[in-house]
Amino acid sequence: MKYTVAALASLATMVSAHGNITSPLGRIAGAAMAAACGQAAVDAVNIDGTIPLENIQPATADCNLFLCRGATFDxxxxxxxxxxxxxxxxxxxxxxxxxxxxCNVSVVDTTTNSVIGDPLIEFESYADEALAQLPANNTAFSVTIPQLAAGQCAVAGQCVLQWFWFGTGAQQTYESCIDFVVA
Structure with missing residues (x-):
């Protein structure tokens, strides 16, 4: 089988990883996401868990990639x-x-897809490919859970911790969401 350089470059782009949160455990794609976004979108995320939003092709208008990369609470x-x-x-x-x-990590209300309060951590410049080595806090960092209003984030599915990163040169968006409740 023969491949052109362009075809191989295209294939490498499709399977290359870019970024994702591995801990704490984040949302994964499944049947409910397939119902909202189509099986091809789920397959793309499952093949490359670090895929940018721009490389996911939703099949329906019901798919909200800008909330947890389309992954659903269900x-x-x-x-x-x-x-x-x-x-x-x-x-x-x-x-x-x-x-x-x-890049930032924020508490997000999943009903409105809006940030609650200020970001828990912010990076003005994150994952700079021009650096010989990334700063350690790009891959290992901590956030402190804020004091929220009574009832906020008390019900499972109501809130997520969302890691949101936008590569300006690449024009690519990355998201990971951690479902949580505040006890």
């Missing part, structure tokens, strides 16, 4: 974590292909 009810206000939560990221740009 596929992740067994992954909900319980945190307390003031608790420090350690994150681990993999960044095999860095793309410099801003």
């Amino acid at each position: 596929d992740n009810v067994d992954r909900v974590q319980t945190f307390t206000a003031g608790q420090v939560v350690d994150f681990t990221a993999i960044l095999p292909i860095p793309h410099e740009g801003p």
